[in-house]
Amino acid sequence: MIGGKLEKNNNLEKLAKLVRYFILVSTTKAGSGHPSSSLSAVELMTDLLFGGFFKFNINDPSYINNDRLVFSKGHASPLLYSLWAAAGVITEEEILTLRKFGSRLEGHPTPVFPYTEASTGSLGQGLSIGVGISLNAKYIDKLPYKTYVLLGDSEMTEGSQWEAIQIAEYYKLDNLICILDVNRLGQRGQTMYGWDIEAYEKRISSFGWETVTIDGHDFKEISSAYRHALQVKGKPTMIIAKTIKGKGVSSIENKDGWHGKALPADKLDEALADIGDIDKNITKSIAEPDKCDASSGEIKDYDVTAINTDSMSTRKAYGIALVNIFKKFPDIVVLDAEVSNSTYAEIFKEKFPDRYFEMYIAEQNMIGTALGLASRGKIPFVSTFAAFLTRAFDQIRMSGYSNTNIKFVGSHAGVSIGEDGPSQMGLEDIAMFRAQLNSVVIYPSDAISTEKLVEKAAAHYGNVYIRTTRMDTPVIYDSSEDFEIGGSKTLRVSENDKATVCAAGITLHEALKAYDELKKENISIRVIDVYSVKPVDREAIAKAQEETGAIITVEDHFAEGGLGEAVKSVASEKSPVYMLAVRKIPRSGKPYELLDFEEISSKAIIGKVKEILAK
């Protein structure tokens, strides 16, 4: 039997005191932080970690069969650190570095502290991450580890939670156990449902989850809930715990105005007195996980599909590429938000259905799930329309702080999608993905470069965005061509070039058309395929500025944050940079009507070149 014994409970109570002690001294020393939000979940987490439920090799935090604990309420980081201090992996000296520059113990958890699963602190993201970690255990690695997620009550108003709740039931994630810390108070007052734990139970159970309601400060009830959750089959469990914010410190218990505030130094002694004697030498141990092997992930050899065609959409080439590279990258997992027949993720799904997860129209959860999968060593490729990736910008942003490895694929980029109109046009996706530290942004123009760059993306550790185009485009590269992240291709060059056009994706073909037209008039231009929008090929641009003077960028994207600004950001003052981009509200219409309307077609390029020559 695990947990629940009287002796163990006595120990747990002592451990809870020690955890509270660490929470209080560390936050008071830091002068900021969230002690009250940490104190409400002390019993819930102490019982989980030290009651025999949580199985984790503390000397090997990355061990494949460790249970996983995601702090979705990331502001309770003092609790997270205090638990690991109680477990002995953080010294008392270190816990006093909380929130100091250079400390592993940041204000909200980040993977700088290796017992953190993912950066949290933007609320409503941890449950999706837990879904990804659980999916990995149940369907990919086929390991018995459990995933625990500590949730705050305030964050339950985030829609992303309900996306995750739906998907967790859909995939029958009985290895996912969530703990909802209903401490009633949000940042500025009572939450929507206050202490009405039945309101949570009704809603969550309506989505097919197992629910248990408990007093979150009663070890007997807590242990019983964990024991129950570990036996539930076929569905995830939510333990809904009524708790008291600030529990254990009488001056702040259940009081408004104490969110995100450390106790001042002169109140610390009184608070510590409330907690009572602590025993720093108490025996505490976290249970060991069973030794297991992950499912091998080996795949039978299969034939790849060579792209030998005159014309193909880059989105279709993406689907083919996924299949072709899977044998080389068996950690690939493919997710799509109910548009796999448009993004062509379905080509992979049809060939490897076990490695494809339908995420339905819930982009936030899709990205969170991908982050969870990546945290377990997978290489998730997630796709939807480029426009709809904006739905998950907060998750994308946060993933950048998790040192993760997600490949984002946005199809239907730009006005060139045509009749469906602006709601479906990705026109800000490059800006979004560029504005992330260390991100890579790839925008291929033909099927061959797409295939090559999808492979480069898989091989590159880190977040990569690949932008694909709806319509078929001519294949312009030979299959022997190499492409590098950070590279470019100078496709037209002569000693007599009057200007350089930098383009990528659909507009590259417009640039090539403009080249042909201008050639007839004996005007030479240089054409560069800037397929790597970030990092952008600074040298090629410098060379072109040196040799041809003016640069013209042309992109099927808004003018702000896109290809033009990427090029101009590295351009020197040697020559001017002119930016052709989408600057008018797009309408429904035929693709080429819209390229003309937005002045990003060959016609606009020719006009700009002639304008420059006339100067």
Place this chain on the structure above:
Amino acid sequence: MIGGKLEKNNNLEKLAKLVRYFILVSTTKAGSGHPSSSLSAVELMTDLLFGGFFKFNINDPSYINNDRLVFSKGHASPLLYSLWAAAGVITEEEILTLRKFGSRLEGHPTPVFPYTEASTGSLGQGLSIGVGISLNAKYIDKLPYKTYVLLGDSEMTEGSQWEAIQIAEYYKLDNLICILDVNRLGQRGQTMYGWDIEAYEKRISSFGWETVTIDGHDFKEISSAYRHALQVKGKPTMIIAKTIKGKGVSSIENKDGWHGKALPADKLDEALADIGDIDKNITKSIAEPDKCDASSGEIKDYDVTAINTDSMSTRKAYGIALVNIFKKFPDIVVLDAEVSNSTYAEIFKEKFPDRYFEMYIAEQNMIGTALGLASRGKIPFVSTFAAFLTRAFDQIRMSGYSNTNIKFVGSHAGVSIGEDGPSQMGLEDIAMFRAQLNSVVIYPSDAISTEKLVEKAAAHYGNVYIRTTRMDTPVIYDSSEDFEIGGSKTLRVSENDKATVCAAGITLHEALKAYDELKKENISIRVIDVYSVKPVDREAIAKAQEETGAIITVEDHFAEGGLGEAVKSVASEKSPVYMLAVRKIPRSGKPYELLDFEEISSKAIIGKVKEILAK
């Protein structure tokens, strides 16, 4: 009695045939579009509009007491247009322009067609818009009009729906009636719950909504559901209708593979034969709304709070400004996502609680609600941490296509927030808001300019983003100073300036410190407050380039898409532009430690100036 009579039903059946006819001929003529998704909701919408329920002055679509109909499933636009064709406001000639360049009838509805409430087509947004329109009726204008929202089943997996569902119950929106068209099939196959309408009922009713399940093709059941919904008090209603995708056209009814596809011309006749004889001269009329006056919105005079202090955070000045300008802009409504004590929206809330709506931690729904309020003539100011506005990028993006008027306010911008760490730091918000057509981005540096610019934002019709800073900053402007959208302030200038520093917000103060330090060494620099990041003051930058040579931009934001690229995008090749920005993953730490770490402090500016001088 309204609706439901046998004679009326006969008429409704004839009208439904006419609507189906318009759907089919218009999409086949367009060669694309979503007839199958339109056909499933024909009876639901025909009964609503022509069964006596929907009250609308068709000659005055903006009339204040018109009922409102939001097509959340925007891809059913052929149905929307066909209904209005049946109502006589679109001719048969016009409906055949569907999806053609220049037509009012775009692929997904936009306000170019005046019977559209908002641009839809990115799923899961219409319900939030409906919440805003209903809030307006119930709490602000106090008008009896009803708001109807047509929802698709696929989009119910979007978390934003559940955000809206929660808030609609919280605000007891009994004037909100939603119709869920459960046609079972999504874009690429069956939805998560298929035809299990009980699954929807269980989940939605658990959130306190009234629910009615019906056969969505049976006029008797439909009429009865509307009659019931109109009598429900104290809560919103969801009519959950089981329908058949493609209903009425036997070759596509309930068949996979017909999402988003027009019938080819050679199949049209067969489809029209399925529908049977139509009567284009059938009598059809939409009921008239009652004549009403809106609540006046007049407010008693009150004293404004002058900002007379040496130092104040711009976020606090924002709260004060809202109160100060409310008498001049009585259409202001303030929304916040549970952080009003951090954004200082609470200053307004305390003074005018009736015009403040707590939106809890659900940013997507907050923006959708704001759009609904704006569509009814209000000026919504919505605030949260800048970082968390990313949560609603898709709603922000879509709002740009609705010709709307929302003021977005993001507090806690940049690494200068300090210890809370990167999850709470807005570092991509400028990139996000710049990458929107016709948007305005304002980043004030002190309390006075904040107050002035909040007023300018209110007076400017269109989307405006205001970025505020957590920490107190010195007041540097006199209260008599004027600020314009598109303007800037050259704060330090001499004939001897060796370079120009362009900064805004927190870094402006660093630039002023650098000026003072360099002055001691007899080095003069120009300092420009680029408080209007978009549109940016091109003339001031040109003048500075001309007169001082090098430009240095410095910003507490990532390098991509921010102030630096905004400045460089308009800079000429006359002189180089150097960009100081956040380029390393931020940590927890003290604000000034982090400004130094990221090399955006006065120290970094001084270093860059000296580097330029050494060249």
